[in-house]
Amino acid sequence: MIEHSELSQPVYLKLKDMILSRELMPGQKIIQEKIAKQLGVSRTPLLKALQMLEYEMLVESVPRRGMFVKLMDLREMIEIFDCRESLEGMAVNLLTERKNPAFIQKLQKVFDPFLSGDIDIHKYRKADARFHQLIVDLCGNATLKRLYFFGNIYSKVVQAGLVRTPEETLPEHLKILEAIKVGNGKLAEQELRQHINNSKKLLMAYSIERDN
Amino acid sequence: MIEHSELSQPVYLKLKDMILSRELMPGQKIIQEKIAKQLGVSRTPLLKALQMLEYEMLVESVPRRGMFVKLMDLREMIEIFDCRESLEGMAVNLLTERKNPAFIQKLQKVFDPFLSGDIDIHKYRKADARFHQLIVDLCGNATLKRLYFFGNIYSKVVQAGLVRTPEETLPEHLKILEAIKVGNGKLAEQELRQHINNSKKLLMAYSIERDN
DNA sequence: AAATTGAATTTTGTATTCAAAATAATCTCG
DNA sequence: CGAGATTATTTTGAATACAAAATTCAATTT
Numbered sequence: 001m002i003e004h005s006e007l008s009q010p011v012y013l014k015l016k017d018m019i020l021s022r023e024l025m026p027g028q029k030i031i032q033e034k035i036a037k038q039l040g041v042s043r044t045p046l047l048k049a050l051q052m053l054e055y056e057m058l059v060e061s062v063p064r065r066g067m068f069v070k071l072m073d074l075r076e077m078i079e080i081f082d083c084r085e086s087l088e089g090m091a092v093n094l095l096t097e098r099k100n101p102a103f104i105q106k107l108q109k110v111f112d113p114f115l116s117g118d119i120d121i122h123k124y125r126k127a128d129a130r131f132h133q134l135i136v137d138l139c140g141n142a143t144l145k146r147l148y149f150f151g152n153i154y155s156k157v158v159q160a161g162l163v164r165t166p167e168e169t170l171p172e173h174l175k176i177l178e179a180i181k182v183g184n185g186k187l188a189e190q191e192l193r194q195h196i197n198n199s200k201k202l203l204m205a206y207s208i209e210r211d212n
Numbered sequence: 213m214i215e216h217s218e219l220s221q222p223v224y225l226k227l228k229d230m231i232l233s234r235e236l237m238p239g240q241k242i243i244q245e246k247i248a249k250q251l252g253v254s255r256t257p258l259l260k261a262l263q264m265l266e267y268e269m270l271v272e273s274v275p276r277r278g279m280f281v282k283l284m285d286l287r288e289m290i291e292i293f294d295c296r297e298s299l300e301g302m303a304v305n306l307l308t309e310r311k312n313p314a315f316i317q318k319l320q321k322v323f324d325p326f327l328s329g330d331i332d333i334h335k336y337r338k339a340d341a342r343f344h345q346l347i348v349d350l351c352g353n354a355t356l357k358r359l360y361f362f363g364n365i366y367s368k369v370v371q372a373g374l375v376r377t378p379e380e381t382l383p384e385h386l387k388i389l390e391a392i393k394v395g396n397g398k399l400a401e402q403e404l405r406q407h408i409n410n411s412k413k414l415l416m417a418y419s420i421e422r423d424n
Numbered sequence: 425a426a427a428t429t430g431a432a433t434t435t436t437g438t439a440t441t442c443a444a445a446a447t448a449a450t451c452t453c454g
Numbered sequence: 455c456g457a458g459a460t461t462a463t464t465t466t467g468a469a470t471a472c473a474a475a476a477t478t479c480a481a482t483t484t
Binding site: 005006047048051052055057063064076079080082083085086087089090094141142143144146147150151 | 217218259260263264267269275276288291292294295297298299301302306353354355356358359362363
């Protein structure tokens with residue numbers, strides 16, 4: 001049983017977690033009554049939560065048929081990378097032009113634990129996600145932040161399990177950071193686009209290989 | 213009374229129209245029972261429609277208080293312009309690289325009626341909207357199209373009544389078209405970004421003037 | 425045994441009901 | 455009179471109820 005001033009909120013979070021953790025498998029039908037009972041709520045708040053997830057493209061609704069956990073294909077993954085490149089590119093540019101030392105420090109701190117010694121891969125992944133999220137959060141454009149969130153742009157890529165090694169990405173992250181520090185927005189954008197593009201290339205290479 | 217296989221759909225369209233046409237004024241509270249009765253449905257499909265509009269930022273929800281027609285301020289307008297620049301810029305680049313003659317012809321046709329003789333301003337506005345929408349629709353990235361739509365990026369700017377004259381924008385549109393035709397994606401993107409930026413500048417100038 | 429039809433069951437979409445919270449209206453007391 | 459407390463009304467959020475559509479499953483026919 002969940003307690004909250006609005007039930008749909010914790011239901012939404014729980015469902016999202018169930019989807020991203022693959023407790024609910026892609027393609028699987030979500031039987032409302034069943035999940036509602038499982039979470040100890042009625043269908044009303046569940047439906048609201050499902051609709052939120054539909055907007056985030058984690059769930060697909062077929063009228064009169066039901067709601068399904070969304071499957072993601074290569075085409076969509078590539079689309080997401082392109083959107084990330086566009087939106088994050090703009091964000092890092094805006095962020096850099098703001099020249100706010102507190103923001104820069106926040107970003108700096110994210111990768112500090114990985115500058116020397118062994119890298120805990122789990123912690124590094126979290127830091128990676130945080131870095132990209134921070135760029136979007138701190139850029140000052142709430143509409144962009146919203147679009148980025150509703151496209152669920154980061155979590156879907158992570159869900160797909162596509163991640164490069166820290167050895168490869170850390171220098172890229174630091175290059176972006178450096179460009180931000182010196183206040184060169186255009187360069188920061190360029191480095192970030194390159195960074196995302198490298199991941200995209202890996203994805204494409206991987207999928208071509210798999211298809212053979 | 214509305215007929216449809218899913219009531220929330222026509223209710224959504226009707227509500228959206230009511231908001232964009234200012235039948236429901238910005239800031240106004242939406243009393244669910246009242247609107248539901250007015251449209252001849254129960255609160256259930258109305259609520260679903262309202263939630264869709266909340267995601268499109270046309271409606272704002274305050275828990276336990278109610279839903280309100282969203283007010284837009286200058287900051288948000290500028291944010292929207294920046295997002296348009298980023299997303300449409302990417303779209304036109306993708307579109308251009310596809311080098312599809314059918315697509316180019318579709319875009320060409322939009323402004324054909326305005327190349328000679330007097331310009332019907334109402335028709336031109338529609339063509340303008342269609343041009344930008346086509347760029348997004350034809351770029352081939354469904355995720356981008358969705359983000360663009362859910363940001364409700366075009367209709368909100370139109371709602372705000374900010375439009376430049378055809379004399380000013382037609383040459384800009386044609387420059388974009390030309391770059392697409394010659395297959396220069398980077399140039400097309402640059403021209404489109406400039407085009408959107410010009411509108412943004414007008415908006416900022418207008419609002420500064422009004423504040424004095 | 426495979427395909428097709430038709431009843432039984434499940435599941436969805438919508439309406440209705442109900443309790444809790446918020447707002448409006450009324451009353452009391454300085 | 456006017457500010458604050460109290461009651462009444464409205465409105466929301468959630469649960470339940472119900473009809474229509476979709477699915478399942480078994481019976482029948484080929």
